Amino acid sequence: MRMEIATTPGDPDRPNEDFVSTAAPASGQGGTLVVLDGVTPPSGDYGCRHTVPWFTARLGGALGELSVSRTDLTLREVLSHAIRRTADAHGQLCDLSHVRTPQATVVLARWDEARIEYLVLSDSVLLVEHVDGGVEAVLDDRLDRAPREVLRSADATDATLRNKEGGFFTAAADPEVSARAVTGVLPRASVRSLAALTDGASRWVERFRSGTWAECLDVLAKQGPQALIDQVRTAEHAQGRPASGKQHDDATAAYVIP
Numbered sequence: 234m235r236m237e238i239a240t241t242p243g244d245p246d247r248p249n250e251d252f253v254s255t256a257a258p259a260s261g262q263g264g265t266l267v268v269l270d271g272v273t274p275p276s277g278d279y280g281c282r283h284t285v286p287w288f289t290a291r292l293g294g295a296l297g298e299l300s301v302s303r304t305d306l307t308l309r310e311v312l313s314h315a316i317r318r319t320a321d322a323h324g325q326l327c328d329l330s331h332v333r334t335p336q337a338t339v340v341l342a343r344w345d346e347a348r349i350e351y352l353v354l355s356d357s358v359l360l361v362e363h364v365d366g367g368v369e370a371v372l373d374d375r376l377d378r379a380p381r382e383v384l385r386s387a388d389a390t391d392a393t394l395r396n397k398e399g400g401f402f403t404a405a406a407d408p409e410v411s412a413r414a415v416t417g418v419l420p421r422a423s424v425r426s427l428a429a430l431t432d433g434a435s436r437w438v439e440r441f442r443s444g445t446w447a448e449c450l451d452v453l454a455k456q457g458p459q460a461l462i463d464q465v466r467t468a469e470h471a472q473g474r475p476a477s478g479k480q481h482d483d484a485t486a487a488y489v490i491p
Contacts, residue, residue, distance in 0.1 A: 234264060235490040239458035241466070243433060251431050251485040252293035256301050263345035265300040266489055267294045269337040270357050270431035275387045283323060288335030290489050292319045292404060292479070299341045308341050308352040308416055313408040315404070320406040323342040327434025329406035332391045336405035340429040344491045349421050354414040355403045358429040358435045360450050361419065368447040371413045375401040405418055426490045433484030436464055439467040441468040452490075458486035 234257055242249035250271030257264045269292060271285035282457035295315035303311060320329055329383045351371060353359050359371040376384075379401055392472065394400030402413040422471045428450055437452075443464065444452075452461045464485045474480045 236266075236487070237263070237405070237453075237458050237489075238461055238485070238487045240277070240483070240485040241459075241462050243479060243483045247362070248284070248286045249483050250289060250337075251433070251483045253356040253429075253485045253487050254293060254297045255487065255489065256297055257299055264428055264489070264491060265344075265461055266298060266340070266342040266427060267293050267296045267300070268340040268357055268429040268431060268485055268487055269404075270355075270433070270483070271335070271337045274333045274335075276391075276424075279333035280328030280446055281323065281328055281334050283335060285335050285337075288319065289337050291322055292337060295319055296339070296341055300341060304345075306341075307386040308343060308350050309411040309414060310427060311343075311402065312339060312341065312354070312411040312414060315407045316404055316406065316411065316474050320408075323406075332395055336396075336403040338431070339404050340448070342427055342429070342489075344421055349419045349423055349424050349427070349491060350416070351396065351419075352414045352416045352426075354410070356432050357403060358430045358446075359431065360430070360446055361424060362428075362450055363423055364425050365400070366425075368445075368450050370446045371415060371417070373401075421491060424491060426450070426454065429487045431483065431485040433482035434458075434465060434486040436468070436484075437465050441465070443468065445466075453486060453488040458488055461486050468490075 236255040254267040269289045299311045338357040340357045341352040344476040356376045360370045
């Protein structure tokens with residue numbers, strides 16, 4: 234089994250809001266992969282005394298523990314339990330009904346000797362390399378399908394799209410959001426490798442068109458996750474500050490051969 238991870242903050246003066254972990258249970262016959270991309274709130278009050286890194290650490294930690302210890306649960310159930318556990322950890326001083334309560338995208342994979350389960354919620358990416366060499370990108374594309382003119386306004390996005398029917402969904406404080414995740418199960422024998430990317434790393438394909446998803450996975454396999462992030466940073470510096478959005482985002486990449 235091979236597991237490699239790398240994560241780099243978009244701004245060295247700000248905490249990294251991504252989370253990544255891998256685990257190999259003592260049996261040696263399985264493993265898990267967890268990648269979260271914390272959603273940076275706009276300036277101002279968002280109803281919570283906790284930071285996004287606090288939230289991703291707790292949600293990510295709960296996902297890792299439950300995906301290993303509760304193999305009787307589906308990944309949707311694992312996510313639901315982890316969200317509920319994290320919501321309970323907030324305490325009574327946080328308004329978890331606030332549309333900008335701390336939240337994150339989720340990629341979760343779990344495998345044993347027979348099968349690989351996966352879950353994707355929002356715009357992080359899971360790459361699956363099949364034994365025939367084909368590479369499949371598992372995407373939750375609801376954010377990509379949202380109207381661009383609405384997304385340009387944080388207020389309009391919050392009012393009409395964020396965690397709303399017809400919009401897009403993230404893991405925040407509502408355990409029921411787990412039903413919105415993209416999930417699937419594959420025979421382990423059909424899969425050669427897996428990779429997970431937050432959107433700060435998937436820019437290699439999606440923004441800079443540096444290659445296909447298959448070529449992205451090839452970089453991860455041959456050069457490692459940090460090399461992919463370094464290439465993204467080089468492209469960001471060459472492009473300069475974009476008209477909208479961040480020049481540099483927290484970037485996380487994980488590569489696993491189950």
